[in-house]
Amino acid sequence: MATPDDLCQARERKRSLYPVRTRYRDDQGEPLYTNRLILEDSPYLLQHAHNPVDWYSWGDEAFAKAAREDKPVFLSIGYSTCHWCHVMEEESFDDKEVAEMLNRYFVAIKVDREQRPDLDTLYMTGVQLITGHGGWPLSSFLTLDGRPFFGGTYFPKDHFMGLLGQVQEIWHDNRERLLEDADTLDTAIRQHLSPSAVAQLPDGLVEQATATLLDEADRDHGGFGEAPKFPHEPNLFLLLETIRHDPRALDDQPAWQVVRQALDGMLHGGIYDQIGGGFHRYSTDRSWLIPHFEKMLYNQGQLASVYLQAWQLSGQPEYRRIAEETLDFVLRDMRSPRGGFYSATDADSDGVEGKYFVWDYAELTHELDDEDLALCRAVYGVSRTGNFEGANVLHLPYSLDEVAEALGMTRGDLDEALQRIDRHLYELRKQRPHPLCDHKQITEWNGMVIAALAQAAYALERDDYRQAAIAAAEDLWTHHRDAQSGRLWRASLGGVASVHAQLEDYAHFMQALIDLYDLTHQRLWLDRALALLDELEAQHADTRDGGYYVAPMDNPGPQLVRSKPLMDGATVCGNAQMLTVLIALHQRSGDPTLPARIERHIEAFSGRVVQMPLASPVFLLGLQRWQTPPPGPCQYLAGGAIRTGYRVVEASETQLQVIVDIELAPGWHIQAHDLERAEATQLKVVNRDDWQEVAIHYPSPQPMTTGEAGYAGQLAIDLTARERVSAPLGLELQLQPCNDTACLPVERCRFVIHWNHGMADA
Template identity: 35%
Template sequence: MAAGESSGPPKHTNRLINEKSPYLLQHAHNPVDWYPWGEEAIARAKAENKLIFLSVGYSTCHWCHVMERESFESEEVAEIMNENFINVKVDREERPDIDKLYMTFILLINGSGGWPMSVWLTPDLAPVTGGTYFPPKDRWGMPGFTTVLLKLKIKWATDGDDLASTGRSIIDAIKKNVEEKHKEKPDRALTPEEKFRQAITIYKRNFDPVWGGSLGAPKFPEVSKLNLIFHAHLQDPASKILGVVLNTLDKMAAGGIHDHVFGGFARYSVDKKWHVPHFEKMLYDQGQLLMAYTNGYKCTNKPLYLDVADSIFKYICKDLQHPAGGFYSGEDADSLPAWDSKEKIEGAFYAWTFSEVKDLLKTNLDKFGDVGGVNPLEIYTEHYDVQETGNVEPSSDPHGHLLGKNILIVYGSVKETAVKFETTPEIVQRILDVGNEVLHEVRDKRPRPHLDTKIICAWNGLILSGLSQLACVKDAPNRDKYLEVAAKLVSFIRENLFDIQSRKLLRSCYGDESDKATKLENPIHGFIDDYAFLVKGLIDYYRASLDESALRWAKELQEIQDDLFWDQSCGAYFYSEANSPNVAVRLKEDHDGAEPCGNSVSAHNLLLLGDYFDDDSFREKAKKLFSYFSNVTPFGYVLPEMMSAMLLEEHGRDMLVVVGPDGPEAKSLTDAVRSFYIPGLVIIRLDPTKPNQRMGGKKVDSFRMIQDSPTAYLCRNKVCQLPLTEPYRLAEGLQAKHVFDYAEYEN
């Protein structure tokens, strides 16, 4: 039994008790008569002619918890809701199609959105008004939730036809926007090169030269933009834009958004310094940041980036991995400050008082060994800015949850700390490592934040990409483990997130206390992101493992995706399947946000699958995507992942052909190339013992081994360089173009 809970049976239980989603289960004992999204709730709304109150959130959402505590746990508020509305709860991560549709409405009427999302719908699912968080009573210049409920009750009773008409017109407007948004073309569309130059200009202009990332606060990782900047610099090193992404990676790694004690990243920081995070840790961020720091290392060989990527790996394996191999959605921002506390607060798991740090390090001095006479406490607290009065500025802590507390942050470097204390960087690093181990051991005894045990296909696809890209780095400290975990994840997805009967992906499955994942009786099938992200993950996994079965499955899933989501009349992919029940509008995403959109990722996938299988139909679909979204502006800022794919289409892709039997020599040749950052690299392995083998349009009899040794051919745009048998010569040829001195871009 958790601290603060009553020992008796719950006073209320509603229909959500039968759900699997941790978010829905959190609300199963509210006095509100909640329904899950579905026909039962909608039929009742029609039969009783009542508005539907739709509440959308997710289990690791701080303000969702606040609104639950203030309003949904209130008997008084629940009475108003139950009498006058049909109340529906949706987990936005489980049903992103519903979330995205009504968030489009919220953005249209309010100009901004967020969660919890609160929307009132007519019985035919047309939205009439809404917002995000509402306080229980009028305050802060905001109408209270009760006020809104009572006004809508009266409005629906006295002017319901007008509300319904307004709702239908809004749905019609959203439909029209989807159908016509990309039909009108500008007088002169920008060329790919012009879009590329425009993107570089915008990123330089919006870049924070001191703290990295975009100017201002709050600060988000924006990994899709970082990935494009890597690609842009490789395309045009003279632009010097690499400094934008390297400074951002450095400052994020140094900031409080990065969990220095153990690893992983929080969702975002509330300040411009990356210091005080919104403490939830989401799986999709970990997967994308694995890729970003791996790319950073491949471009610079800077050890910090490999260390950070490895720490993300350790975090997800320890705290987010299901025993069978899949990964959970994320951890909450809130937790109990102590086991006997009654109320959770944000950041309690991660914050430290000076006295806590001092006592822990003093008690464990023997663990530091011989440190040459320096004081570990002084070095640790100086390096991480741990202050006696706390290091959190009041403006970053409006609720006072972090008074007197410290969020670890690095303002200097290991070298600078060593100089200040007249010691060596090696001793400083040992003190930091041991200190973090001590704090981690103690922190693990604190009440943990809530873990959302939903296992989402799309996000596991992102993790598969991150693990696979990291496993391509031959210098990586746990390379075999990365590949082992990735292989286990592929098996998990095949077994638990692919419905063999329907030949469709599932959106999610669910972890519990057993070693097996569970599924919904009435499954929610995958959306475009689930297919696109997993196909990308499988292509990346093939590049790391050369497991051709993964590549064949990627092709199969791409073909299923094309059947389910491609718009045959206008082009591009819809977010949801045709004829999805109770979905008023099929949207098409055209923005890379916290996650890249499925259309952007698919553009990459189609080009690469076209190369691997020498299939022009895939390549033509990619070109249609570029055409469909051509009037999005500024293109490279709104769709950075698609801009990167467009660069591959415009400037060509690289192919490595290794001919020879499988073994250490062939692997060394492959390693010599895949350790570099080469966007869109296609790797073909041809075995001379298989005379009929053909892959990527390449036949084994078109290539020969030199002196009976495995031989590598590096090709670009179907033109191959002279064959090589020595890995170091392959690497030498790539070093000058693909690896940059990070010191040149610092400061």
């Protein structure tokens, strides 16, 4: 139990780690109240450390006090960059009148949802079942054993005071009623979070679900849903996977039309920071124009990957620009000195939403000359009246190509002028009060950014991204992993990690390590991913029914249910990500135990997938990969001993030149290409009739230890094709893997190269 001296000492240690948020201060400006949250390592909890409310963190101490004093628990869940969380804090939690009632009649617990997403999922499910909707701050009332009996989200002070009075009155006068409500709600939560029975996956499940997703797309503005409008990255990941498998030209694919409209809508809208790069969390309107201005690390990692994949498929230079600008923003503004990444920046500056990001027309008139102001109006749609409370959220009403044509400029000249204007506006903006940056580092979200950096380093050949990805991965491995136990930590603040990792942390960090292995081909990264898989199995696996629990067994406080969710939200859920991770590990390691584990993982969630297939688009993506390996630019054969990939080196209106690279592990070789037998190494164009001419050049075979000629180490096959019709280039590589003791059966892999002219130089 913390003493007053413990709280004072913690306050002194953490002075530089958080801003004091309270109206109650002494003559020297020091806070009058300090509660137990000062002991925590979460910026969100530290924001409440000087409330007059006697807050507890989630754990046994709080529930022991509730039982000892026979008081119900009030649970508040939020996060540091949540606007309405700030509002409820200022109105209620930093108010003596509210604090007096909470302290007298309740045990108050504060939880950072980013530290404990398992608790957030559990109690948010309860609130959604009660009210039909959810959001933050989450406000829930619990029994002595942690079961919710009532809840909601934001409550204004007067409403909240009345609610506190009603709950404490019923608790003392009619408790049986509350306990009955708790029993009913507990049963409903368990049913909602428990997996469905095993079911047979019907043929065409992924295709039917994808067709439904296309029907649900917003064909006017791009994306999915109404206002408020979120990027829904899991939907885009599934559609990009569908496009990769489709041999038709991009413009003939309905999935590509939906992806393109979504990506164009976001990059043109105010949800994208046109000056500083990076994406805001969501748009308050259907057309992506006015954002909620907070920036979350997970959006940057996921959307950078989405735009990068879209560029790889299409060669559209705008998608590459957005991917690079987003990653550059993260490296510039969200990177810690150790190399890891902070979790978020706030929507507010000086208590005003969007103040840091919007532009007053008079300010632009003062700072820009007439020519640049005219260009700013044409490109970014600024006006005297503005589009957000009299100010301007910069956006692109027209594409940059359309603007260049309308102004009689070349695209290169327009880009050069915009770079000059953007730099000037960025420097001006830096002089404003900055939004709060949540310096908490979350393993899950760092994993997403590391994966995107590694993918971009591979595709764009950018060494700075490579070095940044390696540095961040080393930071997580060193500071977010207990070297003795091998367990991961979920989050850290100021170098201190104190919350055990959850399923999503393992899943997304493993994916990042796999992407680093693909980038560097250093066995270290694959071995680390396999080590984390062993630890995940020990701490999170459901050994009876398959799948993985979100939380480990030894999390503190009550655990009403160990949930195994399969629902993608703003991020890809852990069990969906684990399906793709297990498949990738099998392809790269050749571990013979993994296929059975993959099948068991699929079976564990089969009932839920049949009932609600679009609840987890990325699980469907995994099903598609397991049924048919994707024809992507990096593939593995011979249980990971052979890596293959392609590079587009020239793409014009008439010609496509591709290099197919093959890298063999030491001790392995493949047959020569010029053997007159079925085992010969062969590269062929599958859709040969779509191309006028095809020329394939193999390197000269070398003598092998077997006495025959073949290939070992690294080789590159050069293919040049002249276009006949507008179609992707379909390739099939055939080879026979051999080591010093035996030759394996012939293996094949496919590549489908969607391209347009200028792709290689984009």
